[in-house]
Amino acid sequence: MDILKEKMKNDYGFELEKYIVYPIGFRRSKFVWPGVLLFLILMTFYFLGQYDVLNITINFGFLVLGLIFLVMTPMALQKGSKYESIILTTKYLVKRLSKKEFIIMDYDQITGYDMTSEGVIIEDNKNKIFIKLPFFRYKLGGLLDILKAKGKTFNPDNDFLIRPIKIDIVDNELIINDVEKTDVIFVKYFEEYNKLTPGFLEEIIFRNSVINDSITFEGNLEIKIDSFTVKQNHPENDKFGRLVAEDCVIVFDNVEIKSLSLSNRKTNKTTELPNKINEISSRIKDGVISDWRFSKNTIKIFFAVSVETLKADFSFDRVLIGWNKDTEVKEKD
Numbered sequence: 018m019d020i021l022k023e024k025m026k027n028d029y030g031f032e033l034e035k036y037i038v039y040p041i042g043f044r045r046s047k048f049v050w051p052g053v054l055l056f057l058i059l060m061t062f063y064f065l066g067q068y069d070v071l072n073i074t075i076n077f078g079f080l081v082l083g084l085i086f087l088v089m090t091p092m093a094l095q096k097g098s099k100y101e102s103i104i105l106t107t108k109y110l111v112k113r114l115s116k117k118e119f120i121i122m123d124y125d126q127i128t129g130y131d132m133t134s135e136g137v138i139i140e141d142n143k144n145k146i147f148i149k150l151p152f153f154r155y156k157l158g159g160l161l162d163i164l165k166a167k168g169k170t171f172n173p174d175n176d177f178l179i180r181p182i183k184i185d186i187v188d189n190e191l192i193i194n195d196v197e198k199t200d201v202i203f204v205k206y207f208e209e210y211n212k213l214t215p216g217f218l219e220e221i222i223f224r225n226s227v228i229n230d231s232i233t234f235e236g237n238l239e240i241k242i243d244s245f246t247v248k249q250n251h252p253e254n255d256k257f258g259r260l261v262a263e264d265c266v267i268v269f270d271n272v273e274i275k276s277l278s279l280s281n282r283k284t285n286k287t288t289e290l291p292n293k294i295n296e297i298s299s300r301i302k303d304g305v306i307s308d309w310r311f312s313k314n315t316i317k318i319f320f321a322v323s324v325e326t327l328k329a330d331f332s333f334d335r336v337l338i339g340w341n342k343d344t345e346v347k348e349k350d
Contacts (some may be wrong), residue, residue, distance in 0.1 A: 041102055109123055282325070
């Protein structure tokens with residue numbers, strides 16, 4: 018599994034710690050070892066005859082036929098690969114084809130599912146995984162439960178099973194837990210970010226943080242940020258001083274806009290914008306957070322984008338803050 022762990026870390030940024038391996042089955046021919054043994058005996062008599070140790074003559078062509086029929090043919094009758102297996106993780110479906118070859122699919126990125134009399138075909142935008150039907154039915158019931166919950170069977174009859182879930186693996190057992198609606202946002206991000214905490218907005222310094230991207234979904238505002246500073250009292254800060262966090266995200270849940278305005282520093286003109294959340298996400302990419310003020314569940318935040326400054330004043334139910342890397346700030350003596 019070390020090869021797969023390294024591949025998932027390097028290619029997907031995913032630490033593979035919890036997984037279940039389901040060997041697809043490697044059927045060794047029962048004739049392999051008897052055939053090898055007989056061939057070794059035959060080869061021994063051949064060389065003993067060649068060196069006149071025994072008064073036996075075995076034709077070299079007969080030895081070659083022995084190799085073909087006693088060794089190569091039984092080995093060819095073996096089915097499958099000893100490495101071939103299905104691996105379930107908390108985020109990815111993996112089919113191992115050989116020692117170093119894998120097909121890796123994010124459950125959420127699956128685009129096709131088809132069950133035939135031969136087996137099940139699961140696909141994403143790049144690859145297909147085929148699993149024989151008996152193996153799928155008797156070994157991978159948990160995978161089917163995951164696909165149904167995520168709406169990846171693409172069967173309207175299963176739509177009532179679609180729901181947010183949290184996947185866990187404990188003692189080689191797949192555990193699927195339903196997630197309360199209040200935890201849906203947390204589940205959306207907890208596997209993407211190494212550090213993730215609801216609240217503690219007061220322990221974050223955003224000044225001059227660059228906005229990498231921003232989207233809205235279901236009344237929520239997601240802002241991806243290159244870096245920000247984490248104060249010492251933040252629960253995820255286990256250092257003695259402040260941290261500079263990188264590859265960050267801040268998510269405001271259930272945003273209600275109070276006011277939006279756009280100021281042009283060249284013309285000194287200010288334009289009032291519609292109180293729509295997508296007015297924020299569509300304007301702030303590559304901008305900088307120049308200032309912010311918050312009180313309980315409200316915030317006024319200023320985004321500097323080129324010659325314009327967007328001032329957003331809104332309320333929210335809660336905030337989620339996360340990041341992937343951090344380094345401690347060395348305080349000057």
